[in-house]
Amino acid sequence: MSDAVTTDDQRLVIAISSRALFDLDEAHRVFEEQGLDAYSHYQIENEDTPLPPGQAYRVVRKLLALNERLPESLRIEVVLLSRNSADTGLRVFNSIEHYGLAITRAAFCGGESPWRYINAFGCQLFLSAEPGDVRKALESDVAAATLVSRAATEAEGDQLRFAFDGDAVLFSDEAERIYKEQGLAAFAESERASRHEPLDGGPFKQFLAALQRLQSAFPASEAPIRTALVTARSAPAHERVIRTLRAWDIRIDESIFLGGLKKTEFLKAYQADVFFDDQQTHCDLAADHIATGHVPHGVANPPEKCE
Known part of the structure; x- marks a missing residue:
């Protein structure tokens, strides 16, 4: 062999x-x-x-x-x-x-x-x-x-639907650090000033790229995999995200900018098979409904918090 x-x-x-x-x-x-x-x-x-x-x-x-x-x-x-x-x-x-x-x-x-x-x-x-x-x-x-799920439910159909948080999952936590350390106003101003500068990749960037390679083997209307970005970001912080994905040449099928709304109902509406997020709170809320993976990465997950 x-x-x-x-x-x-x-x-x-x-x-x-x-x-x-x-x-x-x-x-x-x-x-x-x-x-x-x-x-x-x-x-x-x-x-x-x-x-x-x-x-x-x-x-x-x-x-x-x-x-x-x-x-x-x-x-x-x-x-x-x-x-x-x-x-x-x-x-x-x-x-x-x-x-x-x-x-x-x-x-x-x-x-x-x-x-x-x-x-x-x-x-x-x-x-x-x-x-x-x-x-x-x-x-x-x-x-x-x-x-961390507590449910073993299955989304309808054969299509496999992935949902990802943005900062500290698909993207680095550079923007989230500004939000945590300086607040929402500083975060919004920083994102506006940096809107043409692509974010660095997070731990799931290459996995998303691998999913896109699989999608590319099928006509867009028949792809058995679908991807979604489900983020707490809102305008004007949406622009940098869109430009980052464009710079990476990575397509994501759906982008949902929630502006701080809870994610669970949107994940259910999207019919996610699995959801990845770095925030334990978001994971706990989704865990009764969707297979949920906590990503212990970035400023929200210091080593002492995860031990």
């Missing part, structure tokens, strides 16, 4: 933790209340019992289904990264087989953090239930989010 990758290969590789893919809450309670030995025994005893779907299961299922319509060079691969050992992780792989998910690569790390394998697998996105692992992935320049 050859490991060679062609120079035009633009595959999207996503890493996901076992607790994000499947609902392991019951097993995790055994671990927390009774310890590692009891947890190992529980998982082995139940290894032929499929795990219930987790927060990211439906997003992963929709992503893998796209491979039936994509050329080889744009295929999507999902890699499992787990703190389980291979022994206790057998239940996870059995569950993958039960649900017919095309996931063949995995790293079982025997209690150690699996984030260190993200770059080795060539991953562009990491979804996990462990905030510490997510922060390490972000420090390694990989888009990453802690899944």
Whole structure:
């Protein structure tokens, strides 16, 4: 078997933790209340019992289904990264087989953090239930989010709809820092003065670009992926955002400038499959309705706040 990758290969590789893919809450309670030995025994005893779907299961299922319509060079691969050992992780792989998910690569790390394998697998996105692992992935320049949803609802239809916050997610937190440190008036004035200067990219810039590559394989009216920017910004701070995306040559399908309104109703109207935001408050409000990933990045997430 050859490991060679062609120079035009633009595959999207996503890493996901076992607790994000499947609902392991019951097993995790055994671990927390009774310890590692009891947890190992529980998982082995139940290894032929499929795990219930987790927060990211439906997003992963929709992503893998796209491979039936994509050329080889744009295929999507999902890699499992787990703190389980291979022994206790057998239940996870059995569950993958039960649900017919095309996931063949995995790293079982025997209690150690699996984030260190993200770059080795060539991953562009990491979804996990462990905030510490997510922060390490972000420090390694990989888009990453802690899944904080309390709902496993599924948006209607086969189209996969991503929603992103702007500052500290798609864009750097340079503008948000001015807002936090100097207030709204200073933020608005700075954005007006800098409206022709593109913002630096945030942790999800390259992931958004990868999604656009997938979209480009289809006619615009038939693209199975749709993207939206859902931001608290309003006029006049909208102009710099539009010019930034134009300078990056990245298309985003919908841009919603809320001027401070709560995001949840708009995310529901958009029928988002998954939403990424750096503000814990916005994530908490959306978590009952939409698969939500908290991005612990930028001025709103100092290290001491995330520990």
